[in-house]
Amino acid sequence: xxxxxxxxxxxxxxxxxxxxxxxxxxxxxxxxxxxxxxxxxxxxxxxxxxxxxxxxxxxxxxxxxxxxxxxxxxxxxxxxxxxxxxxxxxxxxxxxxxxxxxxxxxxxxxxxxxxxxxxxxxxxxxxxxxxxxxxxxxxxxxxxxxxxxxxxxxxxxxxxxxxxxxxxxxxxxxxxxxxxxxxxxxxxxxxxxxxxxxxxxxxxxxxxxxxxxxxx
Numbered sequence: 222x223x224x225x226x227x228x229x230x231x232x233x234x235x236x237x238x239x240x241x242x243x244x245x246x247x248x249x250x251x252x253x254x255x256x257x258x259x260x261x262x263x264x265x266x267x268x269x270x271x272x273x274x275x276x277x278x279x280x281x282x283x284x285x286x287x288x289x290x291x292x293x294x295x296x297x298x299x300x301x302x303x304x305x306x307x308x309x310x311x312x313x314x315x316x317x318x319x320x321x322x323x324x325x326x327x328x329x330x331x332x333x334x335x336x337x338x339x340x341x342x343x344x345x346x347x348x349x350x351x352x353x354x355x356x357x358x359x360x361x362x363x364x365x366x367x368x369x370x371x372x373x374x375x376x377x378x379x380x381x382x383x384x385x386x387x388x389x390x391x392x393x394x395x396x397x398x399x400x401x402x403x404x405x406x407x408x409x410x411x412x413x414x415x416x417x418x419x420x421x422x423x424x425x426x427x428x429x430x431x432x433x434x435x436x437x
Contacts (some may be wrong), residue, residue, distance in 0.1 A: 222288035222304045225332065225353055225386040228257035229432040231290075231410040232425060234278060235262040235364070238416035247421060248278045252285035254415075254425025260290035260307060268294065275301050290334070295324050298331040305352075307334040310342060313349070321350040334388075338371055340378050347385065354383065355410060358391020359401060364412050365391065373404040380405020395427055402435045 232251040234244050244261070251259050259282050263271045275291055279301060282289040290305040291298035298306035309315075313335055318324060321333045332352035337343040346354045356379045358368050370391065379387050389401050390410035401409060411428055418424035 222286060223257065225288075228288065228386070229408050229436065230256050230425065230429045231258040231260065231388050231390075231408065232256040232415055233260045233262050233410070233412045234274075235412055235416060236266060236274075237262075237264070237364075238413065244274050245277050245281060247416070248281045250421040251415070251425055252281060252287050254422035255429040256285075256287055256425055258288045258290060258305070260292055260305075260410075262292045264292075268297065272297055272301065275303060279303065288332075291331070295331070295333070299325075303331055305330075305332045305334060307336070307355070309336045310338070314345065319349060321352075338368070339375065340382070343379065343383060347383070351385070353386040353388065354379075355388050355390045356383075356406075357389060357410075359389050360392025360397065362392040362413065373400060376401060376404040376406050395424075395431075398428065398431055402431070407432070407436060 234247050248259055261275055261278055263274055271294060279289050288304040290307050291303045292307050293312055295306045325333060334353045334355060335346040335351040336355045337346050343354055356375055358365050358370055359376060361370050376389050386408060388408040388410045389406040393401055393409050393411055394414035415421050415424045
């Protein structure tokens with residue numbers, strides 16, 4: 222996996238969006254399209270099923286030199302050798318943690334990303350030692366239907382104040398991507414815009430081309 226600072230397109234194998242496709246097939250499409258990071262999100266699956274899915278996807282992401290993210294399950298990420306674990310506010314701070322060092326004994330894998338929905342939460346995540354933070358949801362999204370959009374104002378705040386890698390997430394698609402980039406984002410997460418596209422690989426390429434063009 223390349224350094225986080227060089228990762229720009231963060232994609233998902235979300236079991237809610239498979240529509241009969243195999244997780245391995247979707248992971249391959251994402252990697253073929255240029256995803257730098259692929260998160261396995263399997264909210265409704267038992268831990269044994271998440272492990273099975275992760276073990277099937279990991280060789281695919283490894284071959285592509287993309288990072289595999291396990292959502293929610295730090296112990297599983299550590300067990301299978303995934304590069305990253307992503308945790309929500311409730312999964313980290315809500316579980317009583319205040320520092321990444323409490324769950325990761327040394328500054329090694331897996332890296333830890335934390336969701337944030339406000340500048341206050343971002344400050345807290347940075348103080349906790351997160352390796353990256355997610356900024357969102359920028360727009361309303363069916364992935365998180367009850368979450369209030371943070372709008373581009375939070376993206377602008379992050380661009381001015383966050384010095385570690387951060388990814389804008391939530392309702393971002395090819396129609397509003399330019400507005401998100403103009404607000405200062407250089408890394409984005411895309412879920413439904415890619416997984417609901419006729420061809421996930423082609424959708425990834427379109428996002429990646431725009432991101433790289435913006436980078437310079």
